[in-house]
Amino acid sequence: MITLDLTLPDTRYPIHIGHGLLDQVELILPHLPIPQVAIVTNDVVAPLYLERLTRQLESHGVHCIPVILPDGEAHKNWQTLNLIFDALLGANAERKTTLIALGGGVIGDMTGFAAACYQRGAPFIQIPTTLLAQVDSSVGGKTAINHPLGKNMIGAFYQPKLVLADMDLLATLPERELSAGIAEVIKYGLLGDADFLAWLEANMDKLRARDPAALQYAVRRSCEMKAEIVGQDEKEQGVRALLNLGHTFGHAIEAGLGYGHWLHGEAVGAGMVLAAAASQALGWLSAEDVQRVVTLIDAAGLPVRSPDFGVDEWMRHMGHDKKVESGVIRFILLKQLGQAVIQPGLPPALLDTLFSGPHIDATIPH
Known part of the structure; x- marks a missing residue:
């Protein structure tokens, strides 16, 4: 495993790159303020990796709230974003509940934006499942949704607590x-x-x-x-x-x-x-x-x-x-x-x- 650090004036977080990281839950646990997470993913990634991540976390006493969104750039909008808030509020998620983005760039962007907004700021973690997300969108804290008139025009700069780039997840990538x-x-x-x-x-x-x-x-x-x-x-x-x-x-x-x-x-x-x-x-x-x-x-x-x-x-x-x-x-x-x-x-x-x-x-x- 290789670990890079992204250092900013107000924060610093690790970027772990390697194989088998999804099963190394010890990399995630130190970044959870409370033992509750919302795992935001989509209907393509969920059947592949959601149960596996949930099982790992729950074996260490972490309560997991699944949030499964429709897949694709066409759904990167207010309506889909609101599904995340519906799930968080429906589960009585707290300000310290960590949102975990399990997916590609669309999931990462929407999860980060939701985290920036929920109760004025909840922690979030990036677990990118696509090459594009691993090399770019999961790093740096740009979060957003699209508007019909422009891409990524509504969003926030909001940094994750951790980026976990598991190279093994690319095996299922089309x-x-x-x-x-x-x-x-x-x-x-x-x-x-x-x-x-x-x-x-x-x-x-x-x-x-x-x-x-x-x-x-x-x-x-x-x-x-x-x-x-x-x-x-x-x-x-x-x-x-x-x-x-x-x-x-x-x-x-x-x-x-x-x-x-x-x-x-x-x-x-x-x-x-x-x-x-x-x-x-x-x-x-x-x-x-x-x-x-x-x-x-x-x-x-x-x-x-x-x-x-x-x-x-x-x-x-x-x-x-x-x-x-x-x-x-x-x-x-x-x-x-x-x-x-x-x-x-x-x-x-x-x-x-x-x-x-x-x-x-x-x-x-x-």
Whole structure:
């Protein structure tokens, strides 16, 4: 097991990465203020892991409240969030009842937001079951739900007490979800570690084949980078915005197609291609650099062409991005491979060309 620490001015918590961690209940027990938890999961993950986790906790005298939500990004909304509150209130859960997120990024985001709100703040723990959640959404305390006009627009910064990344849980992950998680891993190489990017190019086949050593290294390096960045900028006032490479375009794809049509990581993969193309248009990347990005994302099993919404619809969806300041969209682009920068605005002519260029596909349904 590898343990990383995320250190912030007001808190510090461990990120455990390894095999068989779901059965190591001794890692969880010290973080429970009282022996009561609400395990929030979904109807896909629950049959796989809920009973196992519940049995482990109850064998140590912890009362468990199961909360099973419908699966999918389409349910990341107020109505589903309220199901968590219904369960907590129905079970007379206290302020010190710990919420445990057992699932992917949607479950982690909603559980964290519910914890931030319930009785003005209850503790919570992340047990991510997808690669995307292990390398990104479970770490750093971003919690949110979607709104029809924008992704993750309603939420809070609220840190977990513990992140438990059990690599064994990835064995049940569908191939498409694995690729979606690899998108976020690629993001880290592109934004800040050229050596890691080269490692990903050399080891993509191993990652997709679920080689244990390769997967654990990818999760560890991603978490190391995120912990370092979040430690510098918890509330995304500066450098943390770089973690959104590909996301301004990706969130627009998700909103434009309808939440759940593409997985988040799929939209981010196509979004990173557009970010690379925009960087080339600004003279920062070469055509060879962009092709390198396209080749890697394609090798991960991700889309490299985005839907053809038309410029106006693209701009409308990107206008609801959280990185908009004073009406100006802040794009995360690449000065070079391994070095991301924040770029306030892009020329209209560049955007017109970008959204009618080779990385846009008019045949994608939307």
